[in-house]
Amino acid sequence: MALLALAPDRDPAAEIAYAAAPPEQDHPVELVEGIWWLRTRLPFALDHINIWLLDDGDSWTVIDTGYGDEATRALWDRMLAGPLAGKPVARVLVTHFHPDHLGCAGHLCARTGAPLLMSRTEWLMGRMLSLDDSGLFVAAGERFDRRAGLPEEIVGQRRERGNLYRRGVRDVPAPMQRLRAGSEIVAAGSRWRVIIGEGHAPEQVTLFCEERNILIGADQILPRITPVVGVWPMTPENDPLGDFVTSLGRFVLLPEDCLVLPSHERPYYGLRPRIADLRRHHEERLGRTLELCGEPATALEVTKGLFTRPLDLQQLGFAIAEGLAHLHALVHQGRVERWTAEDGADRFRTL
Template sequence: MPLPFQLDHINLWLLEDTDGWTLVDTGLANDATRGIWLKIFADGFRGRPVVRVLVTHFHPDHMGLAGWLTDQWRAPMWATHGEWATARMLSLDQTAALRDAHMAFYRRADFPREILDDLAALGNVYATRANPPPATMHRLREGDRVSIGGREWRVIVGTGHSPEHACLYCEEAGVLISGDQVLPKITPIIGVWPTEPEGDPLRLYLDSLRQFANLPEDVTVLPSHGLPFLGLAARIRDIEHHHHRRLDHALKACAEWVTGWELLNKLFTRSLDLHQKTFALGESLAHVHYLMKDGRIVREMGNDGVFRYRRA
């Protein structure tokens, strides 16, 4: 399914079920994606209904049309509670409190005034890209077994990229639907965000990768971005190495006191648009918070209300 970003697609999965289809993830809430789904409804379902919409996590390219699809087919949504609740909150919250929390987060990072103004003008971006998910859902939990088309899929819940990301593993088929938790060429965004400004998501993410260690080496991985791949264990080692390398870079970038804005510009030297700058800050802080918890970086807030970081 196309995405209007630099990362220009998301893989959505149709699993043939006993009495219809299970959809895994949904795409962004926009007219283009709805139009593609309507064509699939007409041409691709062989006259069989959607019986379940299963969503890996709350990000809008995955959750965006969950509410619309479940309404279209009167089908239940399956997700972990943390992902469903986060999507409900972010898609419905238009309060000043949410806006103020976001702006305070970026002020503490010392974002320039013109960028703060641009962010304030955008408002709740999530709500523009994701419709509210349904008010009810079927909860997925770690270790649950989901029967789809006569095959059993085990739920593996990952953290760090999102609160309770659901992956699906079918031993019989030798297939892992990894969502964004493990991608073949890029690493998923691991960021500190305004809604959890003191989080340590990188530690959660690296810890959660261990859950895949016992899967067979020949498992076929179906990611949300990029092509299906083999070699899960080797890919996980690559991801771990990448983040430990970025931790070293972050530590060196904090040789002297730096703000969040200065740090992201040290770690990301290419040109970034507004959306990418917020992601770059989130990723930079994820590495710094990991190092803070390990006692290798210290943080102070100045009289100007800005956080600064330095190697301990």
């Protein structure tokens, strides 16, 4: 393993500067003293995740674990026998419940005996979804899809897939150590404070070290892409976009020159410009959503106006979730009304 030299690579369009080039996949490198960057594959369009390995001197703290498939389990077995050998993994910290972050936590905790650290809501979501093989789960998805205005053929296709979450997350550890806003941990020789991000996930853990001016930002503030902020069948009335925008205010208070370690893409400088860009993006989306509600429209109709490219079944699910997030934000702001029509689908119209 070798130390990366931080060489900012400026992106003028995004007003950020990337701190380093990506390392070779599955080969950890030391980004800054005591913090190792492991970039590994994902079986999705977003094809990688950044895992952070914090050297605590006599042990390791692992932040996020990758997708719970055989390839990632094999990677962890190689890591434990190779780069991480010689001292134990003392903690496995997972930022949020999504499969690319929590997927291999059960395997890693079982192999090492390390405790799992998460926020309570994220742990509960992961435990619930990983164990739920009930008909109630499928029925909730069907109701959600019909309210969104999806045709019965697509409702049926999505029903047949069942609980996709369980394919990527198994054996979420039953005990865990709870992290909450303001919690502190000592790792890599420094003190880190928990800042909670919302919207993309309900209680996502990010970590800020004032001494080192570094934010481990998870999926909350990515350098180029916008994290999915969506409404889902298990929380069909939520306003996640309102939660997301509100929680961004917690990060504006951090130093402008802090180094951000995101879960996808590359570490970067430029936190405040990136936050401003995310806010602009969603304001533009809200404006377009408002236009699409000039006449009564279903969530599917609005989504097709927001996402004009062809969408496969998986992409359609994410797009519907994001379309609903913008619709619900406008409903909560009193700018759009919603009602359920005789066909069982919700309609939205500008007030």
